[in-house]
Amino acid sequence: MKGAVPDDIPVVLSAEGPHGPVVHDLNDAARSAGVRRGARVVDMRALCPALQAVPASPRGDAAVLTRLMFWARRWGPYSATDGGDGLVIDTTGAAHLFGGEAVLLSDIEARFATAGLTARVALAPTWGAAWGLARFGPARIVSHDPADLYPLPIAALRLSDETLLLLRRLGLRRVGDLAAIPRLPLMRRFGRAPAWDNPLTRLDQAMGRLAEPIGAPEPPPDFVAQARLAEPVMDPSDWLPGLVQDLAAQMARRDRGCRRLCLSVFRVDGRRRDIRVATAAPSREAGHLLRLFQGRLDELDPGFGFDLIRLAAEATEPLATAQVGLDGNADTALHLSRLIDRLVSRFGADAISRPLPFQSHLPERSETRADALRDDPPPAPRPDRPLRLFDPPEEVRVLYAVPEGPPALFIWRRQQIAVTRHAGPERIAPEWWRDSPGARLRDYFRIEDASGRRLWLYREGLAGDGRGGMPRWFVHGVFA
C-alpha cells in the first residue's frame, strides 16, 4: 500500500530471502531507479542509495485483499481473491445494473481510486482472459472474444517463471504463437506439469474450452461460539446451552438478534454436519434459541463422535433491548413469532402459513400466503363462500341433468347425492391475463342435499362455447 510515503522517494517492501532481505514489491520511483523485484535489498541500495526498505507484511496484505474481495461483491454475486494481488468478480448478468460493461469497469476503477488503490481492470468471458487482459492488455478493456488474448505476451497465461522461461526459449513469445502450434507436441512436453502450470490447460481455460468456476467464499459469520472437546462425544446437547448463552451474550453486546443459526459438529472421521434453524423475528433469547434445536439433534448423525461443536449466527439484524411488561409478559407479536419459529424449525417453512385475502374472483386464487407476523385484521366472512375448499376440485358424475341449474342427481366418490335446494348461478370468468386461452368460465351453485349437506358445485364451461366438449361438474367446497 502506498500512502504515507511520497511518490518521488524510491521505496521497496522487503521480504526475507535465503541470503538476506529481497525486494518484495516497489513503487514507481524505485522502478525508474532500476530496482528489480526479487533482487537483494543490499544490491539495490548500491544501485540507488536513497532506497528505503520497509518490511512487507504478506499476512496483512492477504487480510486487506480478503476484505476488498467481500467489498467487491457490490459489482457481482461471486468474487474471489486471485493470487496475492488480484480479485476476480463474476459479473454475469449484473453489468446492466451499472449502465453497461464499460461503465461498470470505470466505476470499479473510480471506487478503488477513492479507496487509495490503483486498480487495473478488464472484463472478459473467462477468468483466464480477464486475468491476462487486466495485467497485459490495454486499460479498461471490455473483451467479448478470448482471442483478444493472442497479441499479449505469453506471461498473460498465468504460468510460473520457469515455464515462461522455457516457453520463451522455445520461441513462443505471444499467446497467439502458443495457440498456433499443434497441441500434441506441447501435450507431450508439458505432460508432467501440474494443471496450474500447464500452458495447454491455461490456454484452454482462458479460451473457455475448460471450465474454471469461481469458488466464492462465504463471509465469516459475525457471531461464533465454539466448544473444543478433549474426547469425541456423540451428543451435543450438554454443550448446546452454554454455546447458545455465549452467542446470545455476544449479540447482546452489539444489540443484534439472529435470524438464522447454524450448529456444526466436526466429526473425528473428517466430516462436518450442519443443522440450520431460522427465526421469524430477530431474537437473542437463549431459552428460545435453544428450544429451536429440540428434536433436530437426531439429524446430526454423529458417526464415531465429534470433537468440535460450533454455533454460528449466519444472519443477524439490529435488535434493541426490549422492556418486558410489568406483568412479566412480552407482547403478543413476540410470542407469536416464537411459536412460528418452533413450528418452522420442526416442520419446515412450507408447512406453516398465514392465509391472507388476495384480489381474485377465482376461489383457489383468492387467498395468498403471507408473512405470519403482519398485523392486519381478517376479512369479514362471506356467506356465499364455503368454509372448506377442495384443492383440487373434485369432479362429479351427473346422473340426472337439468337444463338450467345444477344436476338433480349426481355421484361423488361413489355416493349418490340428490339436490333438493339450490341457489345460483354465480358466474366467475377465467382471468384472461393469467389463464391459458382455452380456460372455461365457471357457474357456481350453492346446493343442499336431502340430508342437509350444503356444497359448492360448479359447471366448467357452457355447452357449445367452443372450448372443449360437454361441460363438466365439480364439487369445490363445503358450507357450514
Add this chain to the structure above:
Amino acid sequence: MSCMSVHVLRPLAPIRRVPDLRAATLAEISCASSLDGAGTGFLLAALPEGPVLWAQDRLTRREAGVPFLPGLGRWLLRADLSRPADVLTAMEDALACPAISAVVGEIWGDPAALDFTATRRLAMRAEAAGRPCWLLRRAGSASASAARMRWRVTAFPSEPAGDDPAAPGDPLWRVELFRSRLSPPGEWLVRHERGEDGTADRLCFSAFAADRTVAEPAAADEGGGSG
C-alpha cells in the same frame, strides 16, 4: 257446579343445561363425512376471537379440503403437516403460546398416535394454558379419548331462505354431545345467529324432538362464538 278445563300440553323433550362451548379444555368433534361442513361450522361458531392455529394432517387436506379464508373470515395460522403425530405436536406447541386464542387440529381416521395418552396430554395442556383446544375427526371410530366433551355434529336441512324458497337458507346443525365431563349429554338442533339483523352473535340450542321437527328455541348459551 263449576267445571274447570285443564289443557294438558304435551311436554317437549327435556331441555338440558347447555354445555359451555368456551371451556378451556379439549373437545372433540366427529364429523360424519367429508362433504359435511356442519362440524367445521359448529366449531367455528364456538371459537373465541383472536388468532387460531389450524393444524391438518395430509389425509384430511386431501379428503376433506382445507379451510377457506373468504368463508371463514378469521385470523388463522395454518399448519399443513403430513403425519397425525405432527399435528398433535404442533397443537401442544401452540397451546403453550399466549398469542394464540384457540387451537384446532384435524386428524383423519384412527392413527396409532391418537391414543388415550395423547388426548390426555392435550386436555391437560389446554386446561393448564386456559384456552380451548378442538380436535376434528373424520372416518374414525369413537375410541377411548380423554376429550372432556365429545360431540357428533351432522348437517340438517336448513331453514327456508327469506327471499328464495328454493335456495338453501341459514345452516342448522344436529349436534349430539355423547360424552362429557362438564355437562350432561344431550342432543340439540343448533342455529348460529349472527349479529347482523339486531340479534346477538350466539349459538341457539333447541331441543331435538324425536320426530325430527324443530322445537321452539328454548335455551341459548351466553357464550356463543363469533363467526
